[in-house]
Amino acid sequence: xxxxxxxxxxxxxxxxxxxxxxxxxxxxxxxxxxxxxxxxxxxxxxxxxxxxxxxxxxxxxxxxxxxxxxxxxxxxxxxxxxxxxxxxxxxxxxxxxxxxxxxxxxxxxxxxxxxxxxxxxxxxxxxxxxxxxxxxxxxxxxxxxxxxxxxxxxxxxxxxxxxxxxxxxxxxxxxxxxxxxxxxxxxxxxxxxxxxxxxxxxxxxxxxxxxxxxxxxxxxxxxxxxxxxxxxxxxxxxxxxxxxxxxxxxxxxxxxxxxxxxxxxxxxxxxxxxxxxxxxxxxxxxxxxxxxxxxxxxxxxxxxxxxxxxxxxxxxxxxxxxxxxxxxxxxxx
Numbered sequence: 001x002x003x004x005x006x007x008x009x010x011x012x013x014x015x016x017x018x019x020x021x022x023x024x025x026x027x028x029x030x031x032x033x034x035x036x037x038x039x040x041x042x043x044x045x046x047x048x049x050x051x052x053x054x055x056x057x058x059x060x061x062x063x064x065x066x067x068x069x070x071x072x073x074x075x076x077x078x079x080x081x082x083x084x085x086x087x088x089x090x091x092x093x094x095x096x097x098x099x100x101x102x103x104x105x106x107x108x109x110x111x112x113x114x115x116x117x118x119x120x121x122x123x124x125x126x127x128x129x130x131x132x133x134x135x136x137x138x139x140x141x142x143x144x145x146x147x148x149x150x151x152x153x154x155x156x157x158x159x160x161x162x163x164x165x166x167x168x169x170x171x172x173x174x175x176x177x178x179x180x181x182x183x184x185x186x187x188x189x190x191x192x193x194x195x196x197x198x199x200x201x202x203x204x205x206x207x208x209x210x211x212x213x214x215x216x217x218x219x220x221x222x223x224x225x226x227x228x229x230x231x232x233x234x235x236x237x238x239x240x241x242x243x244x245x246x247x248x249x250x251x252x253x254x255x256x257x258x259x260x261x262x263x264x265x266x267x268x269x270x271x272x273x274x275x276x277x278x279x280x281x282x283x284x285x286x287x288x289x290x291x292x293x294x295x296x297x298x299x300x301x302x303x304x305x306x307x308x309x310x311x312x313x314x315x316x317x318x319x320x321x322x323x324x325x326x327x328x329x330x331x332x333x
Contacts, residue, residue: 004070006073046132075287102291117146117157147176184291196325204258205261223299285313
């Protein structure tokens, strides 16, 4: 089986690299500096399993028809990437792995619903430099959920799960769309490190930042409930802590959030949004916090906190500058 990983940044490189290590025929499709480094020195992965160097093929463009394509580009790049590679993807099984809730429909509009499987990534990956990435959970645990966004397609999920489990812990979701919404609610927080330039661990040392984050989550939860949207527990992203923080008084909720940050460990967790800004790339904020803003407008619910965070993240994208904690507090009042 020929496997193409389209958009081999942090997540794509980790999954594709580990599949190659397991003996699968994998080609990483990515940007030239990363491709050149991988072809020259191999792919370096660092994480709980130690440091490994993997021999894996890499190319800037897809020039063959894969049997399976893992689509790991950012949410804002789905349509353009699929259009560019569409001649090689007809009738190919595609696994979308974006944050947000739009990618399945976007890919299906170009490639057909019958070819789309949806994935929810539950591990943290970080692109360190060309040819090098890291991951932050042991791969004996569930790192990926897969499901059918458009209904049952026989036993293909079982076949795909068996393949992916050679590399990372993979489970099957009975409601993958609900799982995507759960992760979206959790990912509203990624705007906070993106605004401050600090890791989650450092950001949440400040009570003012924790209060802002709690209001951010409460607002998102209120909007999706008003819209009648279902959620489903995702490994590493259970809904119960979000529900509890939304229900409890601020001092209790703030303590819970601080403990959650402390549980992340000593390695700084930046979140995908801040990583994109530091690399000079556009972010997925319009597909996370922006999704809540748009849904709030449809439901007639104000979303001042998420609207502010969309604004602040776009400012950081444009200027490359971050706010101090005091500046963030002033902007949020």
